Amino acid sequence: MTSPALSPLARVLARTDFAEDWYRWCDAKRDWAAEATGTYDEDSLLSASGGFAALPASEFMRAYRAAGARFEPEVAGGLGPGIDYDPRRGSEPLVGPLHYEFAGWLGDDIVTTSGYWIVTGRLADALRESPLTGYEIGEVVVTTEEQFDMFYSHLGLPRDWERLIPTGTEEGGEDFVLETVVDLLVSDAALELLRRFHIDDADISPADEEPEVSEVMRKFLDLQRAKGER
Structure with a gap:
């Protein structure tokens, strides 16, 4: 048996x-x-x-x-041209699909910019097949800057990318939680899944440690909080 x-x-x-x-x-x-x-x-x-x-x-x-971790993926680019993004909208500054433009790429399956995350198609599929909670998968338009094609084209940037949208809360115990506008917390279960993929250039630290925040980022977060309180 x-x-x-x-x-x-x-x-x-x-x-x-x-x-x-x-x-x-x-x-x-x-x-x-x-x-x-x-x-x-x-x-x-x-x-x-x-x-x-x-x-x-x-x-x-x-x-x-x-008992998870603070997860800071590789910053491989930024918001692309033509995007409908206005920080004056407060907590929802983006209207329509995200446009991520790669300036470089070191090979990771998850990258970020300014509080947005995108994952390769294979990682998105693994997330869908998992029991993990606290996220949605959305649309993203991906392009590359001219310099990317000059210096990184040999790395074979995947064609399929999807947006990872954290929706969980710490109180609810979900696997993906947006701690601040730009800080992503993941459970041990989520980190276990992410480690099956390329995340070599992500910074991972215990969730109970305070994140290091630059003066520029602190001012940005204070501005976002002030807008949310209006």
């Missing part, structure tokens, strides 16, 4: 010493039992290392997703 196929999540958990020290999967420094809202019998499943009572699966998954 053959064993049933494991789900993607089960395969991930099988590689983590989950049974020995399950609470460390999210954050070993936090007492997850103390934060639990459920009640437990004395003979409930305990962590062999910490002796903490097990969380309900729903609470554990929220904690698991929240």
Whole structure:
């Protein structure tokens, strides 16, 4: 008799010493039992290392997703000409499809500019097939600057790109969350999927660390917040 196929999540958990020290999967420094809202019998499943009572699966998954990372992809270009973009519109400055114009490219499957993200067609397909939440896939027009054709054409820029639109919230425990106008948070599950693709030039840091913000970017974010409060 053959064993049933494991789900993607089960395969991930099988590689983590989950049974020995399950609470460390999210954050070993936090007492997850103390934060639990459920009640437990004395003979409930305990962590062999910490002796903490097990969380309900729903609470554990929220904690698991929240233990992700701040993900800053390669900036390979900017907004292309002819785009209907006006920052005075506040939280929705773009009308119509995104136009991304590549100035360079180092080979990653996800790139960004000014609070917009695009992914290769193969990564978009993987996202659609996954159980990940907190995003939508949208249309993008992709072009290249003249200098790109001179210096980067040999890299074989993919023809198919799609827009990745983060829609999740930290409170909802989704896998893709827009923390600020330009900061993308991803869950461990989302990061696991992204690592199957080329993301060598992305900056990845723990989600609980404050992002480094330049003075120029700080002024930009303050301006965006002020517009949103009007």
